Amino acid sequence: MTQSAFRAKLLTFTGDPAQSPDAAVFHEDGVVIVEDGRVAASGAWSALKDRVSEGASVQDLRDKLIVPGFIDTHIHYPQTDMIASPAPGLLPWLETYTFPTERGFADEAVAADTARFFVDELLASGTTTALVYCTVHKQSADALFTASEAKNLRMVAGKVLMDRHCPEFLRDTPQTGYDDSAELIARWHNNGRQMYALTPRFAPTSTEAQLEACEALAKAHGDIFIQSHVAENLDEVAWVKSLFPRQRSYLDVYDHYSLLRRRAVYGHCIWLDDEDRRRMAETGAVAAHCPTSNLFLGSGLFDFDKAQETQMPVTLATDVGGGTSFSMLQTMNEAHKVARMGGHHLTATRMFWLATAGAAQALDLADKIGTLAPQSEADFVVLDPKATPLLARRTARADSLEELLFAFALLGDDRAIYETYAAGARVHSREQARR
Structure with missing residues (x-):
């Protein structure tokens, strides 16, 4: 010993x-x-x-x-090299910078080099666990897990799923997305300290068939994580309404496909209503608050009072590269200011809890x-x-x-x-x- x-x-x-x-x-x-x-x-x-x-x-x-160690509950490792890219809003930013950058991760060498740098940057900021989005390429997830495993980190990550409303070079299908995710789950979930997250990018980039495939995978693997985006931007919310007119809300799209549960983490959660928040509380699904990203892209201000009233689980996240810093300390800085703009005083003691024990509890990892x-x-x-x-x-x-x-x-x-x-x-x- x-x-x-x-x-x-x-x-x-x-x-x-x-x-x-x-x-x-x-x-x-x-x-x-x-x-x-x-x-x-x-x-x-x-x-x-x-x-x-x-x-x-x-x-x-x-x-x-x-x-x-700090826990970052929403971050995109392929966006490391495009952090601080100028754009007038979320959707143009995706088209102009995000998708072209992610194309490069078809190259295993690019994925491996970026993953190593990304992991080192997390550790330099005191982050020892993160929920990480990879790209649509299976090898991008392999690269991230390999870099994490080399440092013996407790890391959660997943291959992004997209089969519509994205460039052809980043598009998978319901079947290939299912097969690739199943293969990665078998290879990496609970392999040492690595854990897998089923990762539909966000509702607009997945067809009903792909969301049904996600539902099947989630039901087959009850202990994997689920991560996606919800209610970040008003244009995005309107787009989802047009694509899924039968669902009550953006969040209800995920609920319809049984994707709200413990270990399900949704980035942003700005434009939710109280019924949405109560539903997240009922299911144990987690809101990852990304203040530097929300301010950078002008998406809106997270409502801490509403979250507290409905007992919706909340964590903090950087959302690099929409977020502007890997540092959870800088994320706390902006979270405090966002809360003040909404009339809520967020203490430093609670921010440290949100970034450590609170995040672990919300993620069902409090014993670890x-x-x-x-x-x-x-x-x-x-x-x-x-x-x-x-x-x-x-x-x-x-x-x-x-x-x-x-x-x-x-x-x-x-x-x-x-x-x-x-x-x-x-x-x-x-x-x-x-x-």
Whole structure:
């Protein structure tokens, strides 16, 4: 048995800080003890120092903060190279930049190179788990999983399904989409730390026949993830209404094909009504809030109060490359501002929960990731409060946990990530990356 220990300030969660004032657990002088890739114990150093074995590796990080690894619930790895591309809105942006870029992933070398860079970029931002969209090409999913497996990450990904309203060079069929997805599920789902997500891009790019194929796959594999987009943009909502006139709403299209359930994650969820939100709460389907993307594309403002009223599960996501940063800290920054524009005060403590334990709970992975609980997988991030002169100056004056976390969320980015660990192994070091 190999043991290592990390002494630092610690933050973890036992529940939603919006529901319980004691849900955030903070230790000014804490320790995480790791054995064979899992957390053996975490808590106050004074209580646990005798649990540290003689000869164990002990890192002294007392001037830094350890938090569970960030979880990004909606991101497109093929869009890495087209991030920050100008367009007047969602649909023109897809036509002008997204589809032409994704065409290149027919080349296995392009897919592999992009996947490696993408994974490294996630880790540099402190993200240890993500729900990832690949392209329509089967090899794009293989490349992403291969890059993730090399770092031993807990990753969820899937091949995109599209059989209409897209360029011919990105089009599959109901049968090829079904066959490719089934093959990828067999190869990658629960293979080590890799997990599969059935991935119809969004309702307008799938025929009824393809959605029926998705329904069949989802019913045959009850523990796989499902991911898609819903109610991001008003033009898109109107388009879906014209394509599926018999369905009550955009979300109802997915519900009609039995695609709302636990482990089903829908990006954006801006233009839902209360019946939609209640239906997501009833089924356990998750809303992935993508603030930097929604602001960049002018899609609209997510309604936190309505989500809270209906108990719709919510997580945070970057949505790169519509999103403008891989950093979950930058995503928190924009999420706070979006919430304020709607009259909702989103605390930093809750934003950290949404990006860690809250996401793990929503994704049905709370027994594996998202906290520093004993037997959880040892995925965590070391945050540096002195990463920049301004951050150092502000955190030195922080009089509470909320102020400290708020400074990280509003002033932090990838520079604040000192180290990232996956299954107890260091997979990113800021100092080494700078050399």
